[in-house]
Amino acid sequence: MGRKASVDDEQLMDRLSCVFRDVGYEGATLAMLSEATGLKKASLYHRFPGGKEQMAREVLDSAGVWLEEHILAPLKGDGAPADRVKEMARQLDAFYSGGKQACLLNMLSSARIHEGPFTKAIKQIFEAWIEALAAVMADAGVDKREARNRAERGVIMLQGSLVFSRGMGTTRPFREFLKSLPNELLGGEL
Amino acid sequence: MGRKASVDDEQLMDRLSCVFRDVGYEGATLAMLSEATGLKKASLYHRFPGGKEQMAREVLDSAGVWLEEHILAPLKGDGAPADRVKEMARQLDAFYSGGKQACLLNMLSSARIHEGPFTKAIKQIFEAWIEALAAVMADAGVDKREARNRAERGVIMLQGSLVFSRGMGTTRPFREFLKSLPNELLGGEL
DNA sequence: GTCTATAGGAAGATAGAC
């Protein structure tokens, strides 16, 4: 009784993120967010005066930072294009827990909050990602227009494989997607 | 004041479906469902004693029936495989309003209700769909194993393109997917 | 079968002690 809880900022965002990814914005209740973080509701409000909306917003922002550091930076690295893509696949595998966890971009894009405060952030993340993917393929000698097409396809198949994996109750589709990804992107250029 | 409302059963399911597809299970409130159908809350409970869960369940079931009639039946038709696939694409275009409306299978698969009463229905719909797609490709002379792969890819890209379209705020990805679908499925066999 | 009215409970948010 009366024990204080505390978590560092990164863990806090991770745990909030987990809830939103599992049940979406409307599905997430303060009780769940409190339980997941170990912080009582009032403590969450101290850290996030804007309540649930602010939590989701900051989780989305931190997802953008994560993408920047773990996906975009490696993609912009100086190794062989194929190696950079494979490194991305490894990062994605960990991030989505091998296909067990959904994508925040999907789960938050339906929030029925006044015309979506999340829409803009979601769009920016998608755009940055595709940009970086297309750049890698350009490095590998893929035509610019074709590179953009493949980049979009890659992101689309990632999202689709996560939806399908969840619907089917197996992570196989996601895992197969990850394995096929390097070839999808760098097809004739490997 | 005091006017009675009434809708036929099919319209009723359509309008309920619309709400669930827009905001998901948790996001849908009885107030929204009432507004969308023109029936007061108590009237909805008369028609669906099991409340919101029953509504979602019946909407999902009717989506299965719709798929059977508008997608699976044409796929099993006797035209050329390419024509059957193109007919499916037309039906999908209408069903998803050209990419403006989300997929129920995605929106309901996160319902945080006791271990998901929807999971089973969702899985069955996915399976039946892939089965029918693979059969068409088999008819077109595609190897059985390859046919299944392409069928899964098709469903995955449909889901992904809808997620991506919503996230990007444009229907272009979905429309491009639909256009590419016949070639994706019947690639070297057209 | 549809309605108005309301009960009952869960959820978001706040006050104030420590």
Add this chain to the structure above:
DNA sequence: GTCTATCTTCCTATAGAC
């Protein structure tokens, strides 16, 4: 900064008239 306790609002669900 975290807690307990409480407030208010919204939501699910029911009662009962027409």
